[in-house]
Amino acid sequence: MAMSIRRGEAEPSEPAGRGVTYARGFTAGAAKAGVKTGKPERLDVALIVSDRPCAAAGVFTTNQVIAAPCVVTKRHLASGTLRAIVVNSGNANACTGEQGERDAEAMAAAAATALGVAASEIAVASTGVIGVPLPAGRIGATVATIRPSVAGWDDTSRAILTTDTRPKVAEHAVTLAGGEVRVGGVAKGAGMIHPNMATLLAFVTTDAATDAATLGRVLRDAVADSFNSISVDGDTSTNDTLLLLANGASGVPVPPADLPAFAAAVRLVCAELARMVVADGEGATKVFEVRVSGAANDAEARLAARTVTSSNLVKTAIHGADPNWGRILAAAGRSGATVDARRATVRVGDVTVYETGAPRPVDLEAVRRVFSAPTIEIQVDLGLGTGGATAWGSDLSAEYVRINAEYTT
Numbered sequence: 001m002a003m004s005i006r007r008g009e010a011e012p013s014e015p016a017g018r019g020v021t022y023a024r025g026f027t028a029g030a031a032k033a034g035v036k037t038g039k040p041e042r043l044d045v046a047l048i049v050s051d052r053p054c055a056a057a058g059v060f061t062t063n064q065v066i067a068a069p070c071v072v073t074k075r076h077l078a079s080g081t082l083r084a085i086v087v088n089s090g091n092a093n094a095c096t097g098e099q100g101e102r103d104a105e106a107m108a109a110a111a112a113t114a115l116g117v118a119a120s121e122i123a124v125a126s127t128g129v130i131g132v133p134l135p136a137g138r139i140g141a142t143v144a145t146i147r148p149s150v151a152g153w154d155d156t157s158r159a160i161l162t163t164d165t166r167p168k169v170a171e172h173a174v175t176l177a178g179g180e181v182r183v184g185g186v187a188k189g190a191g192m193i194h195p196n197m198a199t200l201l202a203f204v205t206t207d208a209a210t211d212a213a214t215l216g217r218v219l220r221d222a223v224a225d226s227f228n229s230i231s232v233d234g235d236t237s238t239n240d241t242l243l244l245l246a247n248g249a250s251g252v253p254v255p256p257a258d259l260p261a262f263a264a265a266v267r268l269v270c271a272e273l274a275r276m277v278v279a280d281g282e283g284a285t286k287v288f289e290v291r292v293s294g295a296a297n298d299a300e301a302r303l304a305a306r307t308v309t310s311s312n313l314v315k316t317a318i319h320g321a322d323p324n325w326g327r328i329l330a331a332a333g334r335s336g337a338t339v340d341a342r343r344a345t346v347r348v349g350d351v352t353v354y355e356t357g358a359p360r361p362v363d364l365e366a367v368r369r370v371f372s373a374p375t376i377e378i379q380v381d382l383g384l385g386t387g388g389a390t391a392w393g394s395d396l397s398a399e400y401v402r403i404n405a406e407y408t409t
Contacts, residue, residue, distance in 0.1 A: 026184075029148040030146065056246070068126075104124045194310055209253045229302065230274045283401075287376070291388070293381045294387070332382070
């Protein structure tokens with residue numbers, strides 16, 4: 001079953017959409033192209049389509065080795081308008097040279113032909129193994145067979161998966177002055193997750209009527225407290241892509257007075273998808289939340305929180321329920337944020353292990369019990385200012401090593 005957050009009630013006359021088809025005017029669908037050798041039975045090509053032009057914004061990987069689909073989508077996004085997204089799993093089309101870019105453009109052209117729109121209105125995304133030529137001809141032929149529908153959200157959520165164990169969808173409705181608008185999304189990601197913009201792939205749709213500039217601001221703010229606050233293994237992918245499309249099908253505008261409420265809905269969907277990515281981390285058995293308070297500012301709090309969640313020493317201690325809490329403060333101390341150990345306090349669950357510069361007499365078995373739980377809360381008060389942030393991570397297990405040692409085989 002795909003996970004989702006609360007959604008508003010659909011109109012009685014409308015079919016029930018979820019994820020990327022929850023917002024009015026969006027449809028989706030998927031098919032099998034056999035992108036990855038030996039996996040012909042898997043859905044691996046998907047289309048997300050709007051029935052009208054969309055204002056659009058995106059954020060992409062900051063890795064200097066950037067995949068061809070990101071290059072092409074950035075180019076197509078320059079106009080601020082999109083109509084559809086075509087995506088494949090099983091092959092990242094990264095480190096594939098000039099042919100990779102031609103193949104990404106061919107994917108866009110195939111989708112454009114199938115939908116009767118311009119290729120420049122199509123975003124392209126790919127995920128999977130790096131350094132293998134994309135079977136663009138097979139993908140193009142398969143795209144022509146896809147029949148997007150409101151019910152196609154489920155197939156789409158599955159077609160974009162690689163080592164994920166489950167789909168990730170979320171949706172939320174918010175009432176603005178002009179009426180209800182809907183926001184829905186889908187994401188994939190389980191490994192190579194330490195985004196510096198988004199997760200591997202995430203697509204968010206809304207039927208609000210707004211412009212690309214506004215979407216860009218909303219998206220950047222949403223990313224800071226969602227996808228940029230998670231870590232599974234400390235690796236930033238070559239293909240990270242997060243797109244936000246607004247088609248205006250609700251007829252409801254987003255005036256300045258309503259912008260905070262609309263932005264909160266987008267942020268809510270992004271945060272839920274991001275947490276699902278962490279919970280489905282490769283080999284993960286536990287999820288932990290790190291709340292940093294008392295930092296010099298919010299940016300430093302984010303830096304400290306994220307460093308703790310990405311620390312292999314913290315992650316392995318949590319996996320083994322080893323009450324080695326000193327690794328938490330050590331990670332914060334190397335984060336680049338201002339840290340004064342004399343002022344800091346660390347709590348693991350409800351156990352205070354370190355307070356204003358000194359260790360507390362602690363029952364280590366109590367810490368072990370906290371680390372043994374499937375969900376764990378860690379609080380770090382730096383005692384310096386009012387900055388705060390929250391980040392999420394997963395434990396590091398032997399299963400993670402197995403999955404990635406056998407990824408191409």
